[in-house]
């Protein structure tokens with residue numbers, strides 16, 4: 103079956119603004135949008151540019167907007183879209199660089215702000231750490247995050263406030279502070295107790311809707327709020343003689 | 344000019360391990376053509392080996408037994424002291440990863456969980472469900488942020504610069520600005536991963552074009568044992584997405600069209616958990632003899648494992664089947680066929696990861712030390728990447744601190760980058776010829792067809808002819824993009840040059856090796872021949888032609904015997 107692919111194109115050296123280009127292409131029945139785009143590039147227009155790598159929904163390179171829905175191009179089957187007209191656009195909330203390439207720097211910068219690593223200064227224990235399966239189970243949901251930025255792009259708060267840390271970074275923080283190996287003190291992450299942190303979230307759960315890995319980042323944000331509440335109480339308590 | 348003490352090319356497991364282990368007082372940077380988290384390592388599923396003895400059946404495990412399994416699995420082509428070094432370092436490497444924050448799955452005694460894998464005498468594969476690569480790479484990346492490692496993300500290295508027998512740096516293409524720039528370095532480490540996409544059917548990421556190997560080769564560094572290409576037994580039919588060996592480790596069956604567990608005819612005691620070369624050939628033989636489905640695949644059946652185990656231990660496999668196959672492995676068997684998976688061969692380096700050229704080092708899948716010989720065991724390559732990634736970080740640091748003089752090389756480096764730029768501009772001026780993506784598709788098709796699991800003289804010779812033809816056509820190909828920012832066409836164009844060299848070295852090595860060993864199976868020479876072939880192939884480019892040499896295998900405690908499983 104023939105499909106019309108309308109792909110947003112932008113050449114920063116020539117174009118004043120992005121425009122759609124149409125390609126007629128007949129994908130194989132089981133093709134994903136990414137495979138179709140690669141074939142279009144190989145057969146029709148080698149100048150078409152987009153990010154890709156693993157093609158199995160684990161590297162997080164290829165997030166785009168397909169017929170209005172934010173997802174990974176490698177995860178979206180063409181046939182499942184139920185229409186022969188397919189519109190492909192770059193991620194919103196991040197600046198377009200060329201074709202479907204967006205500037206990911208703001209996303210990575212937000213991540214760095216939460217100090218996204220285990221805080222443990224001790225030596226490596228000789229026979230490893232002792233950790234319960236149940237404790238790992240609690241964070242497993244958040245470990246599935248591949249940092250593809252689907253959530254960041256779909257988030258209405260990130261769209262209007264560039265300082266907002268966004269769902270992925272906050273969910274990552276929750277995963278870390280819940281880890282039994284992490285010894286960070288509440289005062290070291292207290293800065294997320296703010297409007298550009300956990301209180302920025304509108305709780306419209308767009309992030310949960312679009313996450314291709316079922317991370318449900320908003321669960322992490324809400325859990326952080328509860329944790330902050332308890333930590334603040336403890337903090338106040340501690341300061342009083 | 345950009346200048347570093349150590350420049351690490353590659354942000355996968357090996358590259359990041361090197362960055363974390365390099366001397367923090369040196370000026371170190373990681374350069375990668377994709378953001379490090381998009382590296383192929385992220386896709387590793389099943390796990391990483393270490394003889395921790397946490398499994399009830401693994402209490403008697405030891406690094407010696409791990410070493411023996413590795414050597415036997417290699418069909419005795421591994422250098423035994425190198426295999427020993429890796430296995431001795433395994434347990435501490437795992438504990439270090441755990442300490443960095445890797446969320447390994449656990450066993451009831453609050454210890455790291457382990458599962459059985461192919462070719463291993465004990466269950467020794469540590470895992471995090473079936474996303475082991477993802478959690479290790481993300482954790483290493485987190486640690487790199489903590490240590491303020493300098494990254495050049497989305498920079499493609501196009502040339503390795505070696506002059507007067509000394510490594511001087513690289514030329515690289517910055518995707519964001521579209522510029523081609525020289526980078527000076529006292530030491531260069533390649534951790535550029537595998538070349539899977541030289542083949543049509545491959546489990547590798549689309550970006551695994553292997554240019555690191557080609558650049559090293561063109562700069563005069565020997566490639567070793569390149570004819571040994573691992574074909575993984577179980578890739579999902581159609582898309583060739585990997586179905587981890589962990590699926591068989593958890594108890595999955597391989598069934599032919601008569602519903603028979605056919606591995607009993609090939610490896611009666613190890614069954615589905617024989618080494619990969621043996622299982623891949625068994626599957627292909629079943630298919631070739633009409634016992635497959637649609638003459639293309641057999642079944643991997645997980646249904647008897649039950650929903651709970653599949654959900655808990657193999658959630659990514661479940662999702663891959665649902666998302667890419669449209670069925671659930673809880674309800675239906677998985678159609679699988681062998682596909683290219685891993686490169687045992689690579690850049691010739693010693694146990695310290697030093698190449699014959701001062702200042703040039705390599706680790707991870709692009710390197711060949713050799714620990715995997717003619718066939719790698721599952722779970723040993725993440726270990727290789729982590730252990731030798733750390734070692735190369737130390738080796739390069741010591742090299743930089745120990746060398747007094749560094750030649751003044753700026754004019755040479757600058758000239759090389761101008762040459763690369765000029766070539767690009769010339770190609771962009773041309774206006775006819777085949778585009779490089781089409782050439783690549785042609786290469787892949789005949790490599791899978793003629794240099795695959797079963798090889799013979801006729802096919803291999805034909806493949807060499809086709810490579811020569813492609814070289815001619817490549818000369819005439821051109822670049823259509825005028826905007827060089829984020830230009831995938833240029834990336835592929837630059838890497839394709841390397842792919843032709845890699846294809847040639849693999850094929851020529853396979854043609855010359857008139858025996859069968861590990862992954863290299865010659866239908867016209869179907870026995871192992873230790874008298875003549877217990878040696879490594881070394882291929883060096885001399886005047887644009889491959890020169891072949893051989894080197895004895897280093898045998899230690901274990902004398903070669905026939906492999907039986």
Ligand SMILES: Cc1cc2nc3c(=O)[nH]c(=O)nc-3n(C[C@H](O)[C@H](O)[C@H](O)COP(=O)(O)OP(=O)(O)OC[C@H]3O[C@@H](n4cnc5c(N)ncnc54)[C@H](O)[C@@H]3O)c2cc1C
Pocket residue numbers: 352353354355356357358374375376377378379382383384385386387388389390391392475476498499500501534535536537546547548553554555585587684685706707708709721722723724725726728
């Ligand atoms: C699907 C799959 C599953 C696997 N599962 C397992 C498993 O469970 N256990 C196991 O032990 N092994 C497994 N393996 C093998 C293992 O994942 C790889 O061998 C290992 O991850 C390689 O790591 P690396 O760091 O050497 O290379 P990679 O992770 O491939 O990294 C290569 C890096 O080099 C960069 N690069 C390459 N060329 C250039 C260039 N020209 N310029 C700039 N940068 C460049 C890339 O951007 C990337 O950052 C699996 C392999 C596959 C394909």
